[in-house]
Amino acid sequence: MSVDSDKDIDIMYGLRTVLSQVEKAVAVRSKDLPQIIPRLVAVSKIKPVSMILEAYEGGQRHFGENYVNELADKASDALILAKCKDIKWHFIGHLQTNKINKLLGSPQLFMVQTVDSQKLADNLNKQWSKYRKQEERLKIMIQVNTSGELAKSGISPKEVTQLVEYILKNCPNLEFSGLMTIGQYDYDVSKGPNPDFLSLIQCRQEVCENLNIDIKNVELSMGMSSDFMHAIELGATTVRVGSNIFGARPPKLN
Numbered sequence: 001m002s003v004d005s006d007k008d009i010d011i012m013y014g015l016r017t018v019l020s021q022v023e024k025a026v027a028v029r030s031k032d033l034p035q036i037i038p039r040l041v042a043v044s045k046i047k048p049v050s051m052i053l054e055a056y057e058g059g060q061r062h063f064g065e066n067y068v069n070e071l072a073d074k075a076s077d078a079l080i081l082a083k084c085k086d087i088k089w090h091f092i093g094h095l096q097t098n099k100i101n102k103l104l105g106s107p108q109l110f111m112v113q114t115v116d117s118q119k120l121a122d123n124l125n126k127q128w129s130k131y132r133k134q135e136e137r138l139k140i141m142i143q144v145n146t147s148g149e150l151a152k153s154g155i156s157p158k159e160v161t162q163l164v165e166y167i168l169k170n171c172p173n174l175e176f177s178g179l180m181t182i183g184q185y186d187y188d189v190s191k192g193p194n195p196d197f198l199s200l201i202q203c204r205q206e207v208c209e210n211l212n213i214d215i216k217n218v219e220l221s222m223g224m225s226s227d228f229m230h231a232i233e234l235g236a237t238t239v240r241v242g243s244n245i246f247g248a249r250p251p252k253l254n
């Protein structure tokens with residue numbers, strides 16, 4: 001795969017294409033699913049601030065980053081602060097304890113999608129009281145390792161309900177917003193619905209039944225450039241799309 005040089009990328013074209021594909025997928029989504037318009041998170045990892053400015057000017061508001069230092073630097077960038085007052089940052093990478101303060105101190109942090117342990121939830125809950133404005137709770141999702149691959153972060157599907165219950169009871173500064181999965185990268189959709197997405201849907205069902213939560217209040221963050229339409233058809237409420245908007249990344253930095 002060739003890596004396009006950044007200046008050859010037409011971000012507006014990519015953004016418009018993805019948004020129209022989101023609409024198409026919504027139109028064929030089952031009417032039994034919560035009819036939530038999916039949120040597009042534009043994943044800007046390793047891409048320059050200039051590209052984020054361009055996407056923001058084109059109307060994009062939600063952006064995702066995998067590395068704490070990179071999110072913190074971009075969120076604090078003078079141009080971003082001046083021109084992107086309504087930007088919303090999502091953290092979608094593995095979060096180490098020693099980076100929590102740096103992450104929580106980042107301007108316009110909107111959500112942490114990758115909570116996968118009680119310890120991390122406790123730490124975020126404790127630290128957020130230092131950073132939050134007024135009564136605002138920190139939105140979080142729980143990352144589920146639906147594919148069981150050892151290299152992937154995330155809690156196992158059977159432990160999800162317990163972690164949600166723990167957060168609801170013990171983490172008053174956190175707002176449980178949903179479940180997130182990465183899943184297999186190379187799943188062939190011609191074989192049927194992606195089992196990772198089905199697993200996340202099943203986790204939500206269990207969480208809602210066991211804890212008596214309205215399904216409309218539990219988001220599903222699933223789907224990336226290669227499969228976001230498929231994910232939306234199955235009920236994704238947040239999709240995380242990078243290369244289709246900002247161009248390909250060098251393979252090892254995926």
Ligand SMILES: *Cc1c(COP(=O)(O)O)cnc(C)c1O
Nearest residue numbers: 043066092224225240241242243
């Ligand atoms: C990089 C990344 C994405 C976006 O991947 P693309 O294939 O470029 O759309 C989405 N989610 C996570 C967690 C990622 O790390």
